Amino acid sequence: QKEVEQDPGPLSVPEGAIVSLNCTYSNSAFQYFMWYRQYSRKGPELLMYTYSSGNKEDGRFTAQVDKSSKYISLFIRDSQPSDSATYLCAVRFTGGFKTIFGAGTRLFVKA
Amino acid sequence: NAGVTQTPKFQVLKTGQSMTLQCAQDMNHNSMYWYRQDPGMGLRLIYYSASEGTTDKGEVPNGYNVSRLNKREFSLRLESAAPSQTSVYFCASRVSGSPSSYEQYFGPGTRLTVT
Numbered sequence: 001q002k003e004v005e006q007d008p009g010p011l012s013v014p015e016g017a018i019v020s021l022n023c024t025y026s027n028s029a030f031q032y033f034m035w036y037r038q039y040s041r042k043g044p045e046l047l048m049y050t051y052s053s054g055n056k057e058d059g060r061f062t063a064q065v066d067k068s069s070k071y072i073s074l075f076i077r078d079s080q081p082s083d084s085a086t087y088l089c090a091v092r093f094t095g096g097f098k099t100i101f102g103a104g105t106r107l108f109v110k111a
Numbered sequence: 112n113a114g115v116t117q118t119p120k121f122q123v124l125k126t127g128q129s130m131t132l133q134c135a136q137d138m139n140h141n142s143m144y145w146y147r148q149d150p151g152m153g154l155r156l157i158y159y160s161a162s163e164g165t166t167d168k169g170e171v172p173n174g175y176n177v178s179r180l181n182k183r184e185f186s187l188r189l190e191s192a193a194p195s196q197t198s199v200y201f202c203a204s205r206v207s208g209s210p211s212s213y214e215q216y217f218g219p220g221t222r223l224t225v226t
Binding site: 004006008041042043044045049088092098099101102103104 | 115142146151152153154155156159161167169201203207213214215217218219220
């Protein structure tokens with residue numbers, strides 16, 4: 001079983017839609033939960049992170065962690081064509097050197 | 112600041128050839144990483160260097176070697192390239208020593224094709 005599972009998509013939505021991206025993880029000891037955004041032919045960039053559980057909001061983006069079900073979510077409100085990218089969830093232990101990435105979900109937002 | 116730089120951007124090799132991918136960061140980060148990214152597989156860790164002078168295997172180290180030349184530079188070597196090593200390679204760096212230093216900064220990637 002992979003430590004982080006993520007549906008690769010692709011996911012296609014119309015402009016203005018609410019997007020929900022999800023991951024599940026297997027090890028309850030993970031404490032850092034991150035979302036990276038990767039545009040085509042570019043390196044990933046950190047979009048959001050949460051520590052332990054709960055929600056974090058930044059503009060149109062909300063990251064949510066449910067540790068009881070080992071579920072990570074990223075919500076994008078009022079999606080824009082510029083949000084078209086691959087979104088990778090990632091987890092790591094406190095103090096650890098390694099980050100474990102999901103497979104990434106390709107998102108297309110149509111104008 | 113250039114951040115994380117990688118050379119070359121593209122490379123085509125024949126089976127059995129060798130090459131070295133170069134990575135440098137100017138952010139004074141302690142930890143550096145090499146990943147490969149394949150469709151549907153996400154980012155898989157090849158090797159990492161927690162600090163200058165140390166290197167450790169990641170998830171998929173076979174067929175690769177690394178050198179942490181100094182604090183800035185971390186190179187990845189393919190001694191005898193195989194078609195299975197066709198991939199996009201990313202170098203990343205991170206501040207370490209603090210539990211909250213979660214963010215990795217990635218380079219632009221090297222697209223490698225082995226024929």
